[in-house]
Amino acid sequence: MVQLVGSLRKELADSLSACRVLVVGAGGIGCELLKNLVLTGFKNIEVIDLDIIDVSNLNRQFLFQKKHVGKSKAQVAKESVLQFCPTANITAYHDSIMNPEYNVEFFRNFMLVMNALDNRAARNHVNRMCLAADIPLIESGTAGYLGQVTVIKKGLTECYECQPKPTQKTFPGCTIRNTPSEPIHCIVWAKYLFNQLFGEEDADQEVSPDTADPELSWNPADTEARATASDQDGDIKRVSTKDWARSTGYDAVKLFNKLFKDDIQYLLTMDKLWKKRKAPLPLDWLEIQKLACPQEVTGTGLKDQQVLGVAGYSQLFSRSVETLRSMLADKGDGAELVWDKDDPPAMDFVTAAANLRMHIFSMNMKSRFDIKSMAGNIIPAIATTNAVIAGLIVLEALKILSGDVEQCRTIFLNKQPNPRKKLLVPCALDPPSANCYVCASKPEVTVKLNVHNTLVLALQDKILKEKFGMVAPDVQIEDGKGTILISSEEGETEANNSKFLSDFGIRHGSRLQVDDFLQDYTLLVNVIHCEDLEKDVEFEVVGDAPDKAPTPPSAQEDKNVANGNKDSAEPSTSSKAPAEQDDVLIVDSDEEEPSSSTMDVRMESGGHKRKLHDAETGEASAKRQRLDQPLAADEEDDDIIALD
Amino acid sequence: KRVKEESIISEEEAAQYDRQIRLWGLDAQKRLRGSRVLLVGLRGLGAEVAKNLILAGVKGLTLLDHEQVTEESCRAQFLIPVTAQGQNRAQASLERAQYLNPMVEVKADTDRVETKPDKFFLQFEAVCLTGCSRDLMVRVDQLCAQHNIKVFCGDVFGYHGYMFSDLGQEHNYVEEKPKVVKPKTDESNDGPEAKKPKVDPNETTMIKKTASFCSLKVALEVDWTNEKAKSSLKRTPVDYFLLHVLLKFRTDKGRDPHPESFEADATLLRQIRDDVLEAMGLSSELLPHDFVSYCFSEMAPVCAVVGGVLGQEVVKALSQRDAPHKNFFFFDGMKGSGVVDYFGPK
Numbered sequence: 001m002v003q004l005v006g007s008l009r010k011e012l013a014d015s016l017s018a019c020r021v022l023v024v025g026a027g028g029i030g031c032e033l034l035k036n037l038v039l040t041g042f043k044n045i046e047v048i049d050l051d052i053i054d055v056s057n058l059n060r061q062f063l064f065q066k067k068h069v070g071k072s073k074a075q076v077a078k079e080s081v082l083q084f085c086p087t088a089n090i091t092a093y094h095d096s097i098m099n100p101e102y103n104v105e106f107f108r109n110f111m112l113v114m115n116a117l118d119n120r121a122a123r124n125h126v127n128r129m130c131l132a133a134d135i136p137l138i139e140s141g142t143a144g145y146l147g148q149v150t151v152i153k154k155g156l157t158e159c160y161e162c163q164p165k166p167t168q169k170t171f172p173g174c175t176i177r178n179t180p181s182e183p184i185h186c187i188v189w190a191k192y193l194f195n196q197l198f199g200e201e202d203a204d205q206e207v208s209p210d211t212a213d214p215e216l217s218w219n220p221a222d223t224e225a226r227a228t229a230s231d232q233d234g235d236i237k238r239v240s241t242k243d244w245a246r247s248t249g250y251d252a253v254k255l256f257n258k259l260f261k262d263d264i265q266y267l268l269t270m271d272k273l274w275k276k277r278k279a280p281l282p283l284d285w286l287e288i289q290k291l292a293c294p295q296e297v298t299g300t301g302l303k304d305q306q307v308l309g310v311a312g313y314s315q316l317f318s319r320s321v322e323t324l325r326s327m328l329a330d331k332g333d334g335a336e337l338v339w340d341k342d343d344p345p346a347m348d349f350v351t352a353a354a355n356l357r358m359h360i361f362s363m364n365m366k367s368r369f370d371i372k373s374m375a376g377n378i379i380p381a382i383a384t385t386n387a388v389i390a391g392l393i394v395l396e397a398l399k400i401l402s403g404d405v406e407q408c409r410t411i412f413l414n415k416q417p418n419p420r421k422k423l424l425v426p427c428a429l430d431p432p433s434a435n436c437y438v439c440a441s442k443p444e445v446t447v448k449l450n451v452h453n454t455l456v457l458a459l460q461d462k463i464l465k466e467k468f469g470m471v472a473p474d475v476q477i478e479d480g481k482g483t484i485l486i487s488s489e490e491g492e493t494e495a496n497n498s499k500f501l502s503d504f505g506i507r508h509g510s511r512l513q514v515d516d517f518l519q520d521y522t523l524l525v526n527v528i529h530c531e532d533l534e535k536d537v538e539f540e541v542v543g544d545a546p547d548k549a550p551t552p553p554s555a556q557e558d559k560n561v562a563n564g565n566k567d568s569a570e571p572s573t574s575s576k577a578p579a580e581q582d583d584v585l586i587v588d589s590d591e592e593e594p595s596s597s598t599m600d601v602r603m604e605s606g607g608h609k610r611k612l613h614d615a616e617t618g619e620a621s622a623k624r625q626r627l628d629q630p631l632a633a634d635e636e637d638d639d640i641i642a643l644d
Numbered sequence: 645k646r647v648k649e650e651s652i653i654s655e656e657e658a659a660q661y662d663r664q665i666r667l668w669g670l671d672a673q674k675r676l677r678g679s680r681v682l683l684v685g686l687r688g689l690g691a692e693v694a695k696n697l698i699l700a701g702v703k704g705l706t707l708l709d710h711e712q713v714t715e716e717s718c719r720a721q722f723l724i725p726v727t728a729q730g731q732n733r734a735q736a737s738l739e740r741a742q743y744l745n746p747m748v749e750v751k752a753d754t755d756r757v758e759t760k761p762d763k764f765f766l767q768f769e770a771v772c773l774t775g776c777s778r779d780l781m782v783r784v785d786q787l788c789a790q791h792n793i794k795v796f797c798g799d800v801f802g803y804h805g806y807m808f809s810d811l812g813q814e815h816n817y818v819e820e821k822p823k824v825v826k827p828k829t830d831e832s833n834d835g836p837e838a839k840k841p842k843v844d845p846n847e848t849t850m851i852k853k854t855a856s857f858c859s860l861k862v863a864l865e866v867d868w869t870n871e872k873a874k875s876s877l878k879r880t881p882v883d884y885f886l887l888h889v890l891l892k893f894r895t896d897k898g899r900d901p902h903p904e905s906f907e908a909d910a911t912l913l914r915q916i917r918d919d920v921l922e923a924m925g926l927s928s929e930l931l932p933h934d935f936v937s938y939c940f941s942e943m944a945p946v947c948a949v950v951g952g953v954l955g956q957e958v959v960k961a962l963s964q965r966d967a968p969h970k971n972f973f974f975f976d977g978m979k980g981s982g983v984v985d986y987f988g989p990k
Contacts, residue, residue, distance in 0.1 A: 424983075
């Protein structure tokens with residue numbers, strides 16, 4: 001006789017009460033998930049989140065109220081849950097999951113880990129920790145109306161990093177500096193400008209005209225000549241933007257005329273750029289002041305949705321420069337501001353600067369509301385999508401705890417039903433990828449770079465941490481001597497950071513052994529020396545698709561899993577963070593298209609390719625191929641999407 | 645019935661609703677703001693729908709439930725405090741529901757919905773029925789459709805759940821589609837290819853559409869005896885028939901299957917299955933023997949899924965934006981599949 005406790009068999013209900021689970025993230029998905037877990041009968045829950053509550057969270061993170069703004073999400077979530085379930089045993093951590101305190105031993109305490117994250121770095125990290133601890137991980141993500149849940153189990157399924165994921169889109173320097181053609185280019189330029197003037201100056205964030213633009217000349221010698229000429233002219237190139245601004249006392253009018261008149265006039269001298277493009281039209285402060293007329297305020301939209309005129313944005317530019325100047329002064333010597341979309345003068349500044357530039361380059365100007373979306377990488381979010389996904393997470397959890405992990409699925413939530421009437425689409429889980437650089441038995445990668453001009457620091461930060469998701473890498477050169485290049489212990493190898501790889505004898509064919517002891521992860525890096533990487537490209541991972549252009553449909557196998565909009569794990573509301581935020585998801589589109597089978601040893605017959613949509617750009621980015629599971633004779637093929 | 649739009653959104657609302665305004669637009673938010681909704685039934689599913697609609701920012705939500713809080717219902721639902729036993733369920737849910745969003749007028753009504761006069765329903769733009777008998781749902785649907793009130797029904801039975809909507813014979817809405825613009829490329833014999841600027845790839849256009857819905861009565865009384873219907877059976881979600889069985893159980897027993905009387909209820913369910921399917925001219929094999937194991941009690945995660953879909957359908961209908969699901973959504977929590985299907989006249 002089946003004993004039920006609610007809907008569940010008694011054995012399952014008992015194991016729910018006993019087991020410990022970890023929820024990583026207490027935001028949109030996290031709040032819904034905590035609620036579902038306690039109502040289902042889970043008793044021992046630990047939740048971790050480094051973020052604090054913001055008013056924009058309140059439309060969906062229902063465990064928080066207005067009075068909680070500014071407080072720890074994990075802490076308040078716990079308190080709210082205890083209100084309706086006082087017997088739940090909840091531990092809350094206001095901390096980053098990437099803190100070394102949360103080591104493999106910590107993860108081993110749990111029967112199950114559930115991610116409710118909004119950034120890829122943390123997802124990569126938790127993925128590795130769960131692999132190291134051999135604990136099942138339920139991964140999920142949402143963006144707007146779309147959502148996705150999947151299960152990761154070492155040895156059984158793909159890990160989070162088995163399929164390479166498209167990295168955040170970047171634009172070439174010359175597009176930003178010389179030839180913007182879309183509003184986003186102007187917005188990126190404005191954010192760079194903010195940093196150059198008020199924040200941390202970054203060599204990769206130049207805003208002045210780029211005389212080394214490859215378009216300018218066929219002949220490298222010409223480019224060289226022009227670059228030298230401008231140095232001799234004593235113009236922009238020699239003095240940093242911040243120094244120049246400081247020398248003028250951050251005079252808004254002088255700044256305006258330099259950026260929107262002088263620099264534009266300079267661009268106009270680079271006539272090759274304008275042969276096939278509409279040339280930019282420089283602005284003049286005084287001329288614009290003459291045009292200024294009172295702005296009509298139209299009543300129906302939000303205040304921020306108004307689009308002002310050039311005069312209006314000039315005024316906004318001037319006002320925000322003044323405000324930022326005094327903010328900088330208040331902070332004292334050597335101070336820097338960090339751009340934050342929720343900081344009004346910072347947002348005003350980018351709105352104004354971006355719009356002025358858009359106007360110069362004959363683009364329609366945009367409202368503050370729209371610019372904030374783009375500049376802040378805001379992903380729209382609602383309660384219902386998170387509610388559905390969090391429900392699915394718990395259902396997968398129940399399967400795992402019942403010992404039915406083979407029943408687990410990846411489930412996609414679409415906006416509209418697909419041609420087979422499915423709004424929620426379960427798909428079979430894929431087996432691990434044999435050459436995954438994380439979960440394969442002896443993972444290896446090959447990286448192309450220039451050993452003569454790649455700094456050790458760049459290897460550590462840009463390649464090992466940013467690209468390969470490590471938190472605390474230790475690097476040994478396989479040179480027979482076991483030379484230690486990078487040590488995760490602070491200070492030990494600091495002297496190496498400013499040296500080039502070639503200084504250590506690293507050359508074409510060198511191998512580096514990289515360990516992250518926290519993640520219990522070892523990666524072998526093969527170095528290929530290359531002197532003709534594309535401009536602005538510091539390294540390339542062999543086997544990766546190129547980052548910049550949308551990938552051609554036939555080229556790539558790409559897994560559609562929740563990733564994240566932020567590459568870093570900084571909290572959305574921390575004062576040090578680039579305030580980019582929220583969950584982003586790469587999901588299957590609504591359409592399934594039948595197609596001919598392709599050459600792929602993993603494929604069995606009878607499947608369809610699915611188009612992927614990048615949640616941010618809405619473009620189909622790549623096709624994904626899936627494995628068709630063999631079906632039991634009488635089983636309804638209803639829950640498995642067959643793909644060619 | 646046109647929803648009155650108040651043209652000014654306060655700064656507080658703009659800040660709080662920012663992330664959803666960026667998804668469905670300001671117009672949609674204004675329409676929500678002008679809508680009053682009736683929600684019947686505050687069990688697990690009802691609580692989820694209440695949360696979703698209150699967070700979305702409707703003008704008012706009336707929680708209607710005549711039942712009392714039991715020890716069980718405390719565990720089943722996150723709005724009712726553990727100290728509320730003996731109180732009316734709607735009353736007990738009120739405080740926490742209101743805290744979800746002080747800008748929404750949340751009310752509790754303790755009457756039996758059967759006793760409400762017709763005119764009671766007319767004050768709402770949408771009505772959402774959970775835990776109601778088939779006859780009641782049919783009656784309320786008929787009444788509301790006459791007055792252009794949107795009707796939604798939903799329930800959760802164990803691992804299974806469904807949602808039904810009747811948005812009337814002429815439901816108007818808009819869909820936002822991206823404007824397709826191709827950048828022009830010129831042939832160039834001097835230097836790299838160049839594009840003309842100014843083209844904004846993110847521009848969209850709004851397309852007006854209309855959808856037509858049938859009544860619940862008609863949707864439940866589909867004839868399966870003709871050949872055409874029989875041939876479509878293979879593509880028909882079995883949950884449709886499961887729904888008939890469970891609604892009949894509810895009508896006959898005045899309650900849903902309960903774990904405390906599992907054996908007796910399971911036997912009755914199978915009997916009802918045989919009767920219902922036979923009356924439809926269908927084989928009782930359509931619902932396999934073990935179907936009973938998965939429809940007892942309301943599972944919290946299933947309430948979350950169905951409540952999420954249902955909540956979003958209400959939002960879509962009130963805001964008149966995006967294609968509504970027509971007319972049933974069935975969720976099978978064992979398989980993780982969620983299907984939208986239409987039952988009714990072509």
